[in-house]
């Protein structure tokens with residue numbers, strides 16, 4: 340059976356149908372689940388991006404408020420420098436220091452004159468510093484009213500800081516000086532920290548894309564602070580557009596979901612993020628749980644399908660075997676099955692049918708017995724007395740005609756006996772009740788004896804045996820082998836005029852026996868029919884016979900484990916050959 344045939348066979352089996360049924364249910368369920376989870380992933384992703392953006396907006400608002408607060412304070416402090424009555428510097432410094440202490444992360448307030456020199460600072464040691472080259476001072480000179488600088492390292496310390504600077508102008512708009520607040524980036528901790536579960540993060544980033552402050556806090560080198568290089572989303576936000584997206588984290592390399600928004604009044608942005616794996620974990624977990632559940636259900640369903648199919652196929656197989664036995668033997672033992680109700684009913688029907696057949700077989704057997712016994716008993720008696728008569732006639736030398744009559748009686752009782760035997764054997768063969776009594780036989784001796792004994796009923800002078808010495812013994816039932824030989828020989832004698840020969844030879848592990856006559860042969864179209872029950876060839880004419888001889892011969896040969904065939908040539912004659920198994924001595 341080829342693979343496709345095997346698959347087709349499996350699909351049309353009970354188990355295959357159940358599995359196919361399961362698959363037709365499971366496949367749409369799996370597709371539906373896939374669609375549901377695809378949508379759920381999409382929704383979860385959109386939710387997470389949105390909540391990051393909202394958090395970024397809150398961070399942005401908090402930072403913006405902090406900057407505005409400091410700017411307002413700077414405005415208040417600058418009044419001291421615009422006073423018509425000059426105030427003592429020590430007083431101004433004290434007020435500035437007091438104010439600086441109010442703001443987390445703020446290192447100092449300082450007053451810068453128009454030349455870029457710090458003249459007064461809340462922190463000692465800063466006065467006198469020249470910051471005229473700093474870009475925030477340059478921008479104020481260019482006319483900006485205030486500036487939030489990018490992150491830099493101040494000359495007075497190594498902590499990354501930034502500046503919130505405000506221009507102080509006269510009523511006419513002339514620049515009087517600059518009030519500056521220096522803020523240490525890490526100081527933003529108490530202003531911006533928002534606790535996020537697990538790996539959720541926030542950050543504020545300056546206009547060049549440098550991370551100023553981030554939570555959770557990690558120590559970053561200047562190179563690590565530069566995020567703009569690797570994040571296109573960030574560059575878009577720095578250009579002023581609120582944005583969301585999935586990017587690789589500049590710090591961990593993990594994929595993160597970010598929401599970034601510009602900080603009002605500055606060129607900075609605020610960012611909130613969470614790793615994709617963490618944001619999606621609940622959906623993954625749920626999907627995994629459902630997948631496991633589906634797998635378990637599918638597994639249980641498959642096991643059930645196999646068990647259900649076995650509950651059907653096991654009794655069905657038992658029924659098939661018993662039906663085959665009925666086909667072969669005509670009946671079978673009672674078959675006991677347990678399974679679905681319909682199959683149990685079928686088993687009951689088969690059992691009833693088998694019992695009916697057995698009953699009929701028994702009837703037939705007793706009928707065969709009656710025929711073989713009751714009909715043959717008087718015949719045997721007639722035959723016996725006729726043979727006795729023949730002996731008296733021979734001894735008394737009585738005339739030829741009387742002798743001929745007796746011989747005719749003997750021959751006809753013999754052929755009647757043979758016909759009855761044919762009917763009985765044919766019935767036994769067709770009901771499979773033929774039993775063999777196998778012996779080890781020397782074929783040469785067997786054939787010679789047979790020819791001698793049959794001389795009284797057949798014209799054995801026409802028969803010549805050419806069986807070589809030294810052939811191995813065959814395994815055969817002597818009575819049945821006699822029937823085989825007698826059938827073939829009597830046909831040869833009956834349907835031809837001349838000599839009939841018997842020969843034998845060894846072929847592999849069999850002996851082939853051939854019976855040949857030199858009659859007219861059998862037409863080719865009739866040859867395949869010869870071994871059928873009651874078939875008589877057209878050439879049989881009025882010669883006596885039932886058409887059972889070859890049928891029985893074939894059945895007997897095959898019961899021995901051999902086979903029979905005919906080679907016939909029109910005008911030359913027929914050779915019937917059959918094989919018998921050799922008796923090997925172990």
Ligand code: ADP
Pocket residue numbers: 826830831834835856858860861869874875876877878879883884885886887888889890913
């Ligand atoms: P029966 O001889 O009783 O008719 P068989 O079964 O022995 O039945 O033979 C079937 C038919 O085969 C015969 O009727 C006969 O026509 C043909 N047949 C058998 N043996 C020979 C033979 N040796 N020569 C010619 N025809 C034969």
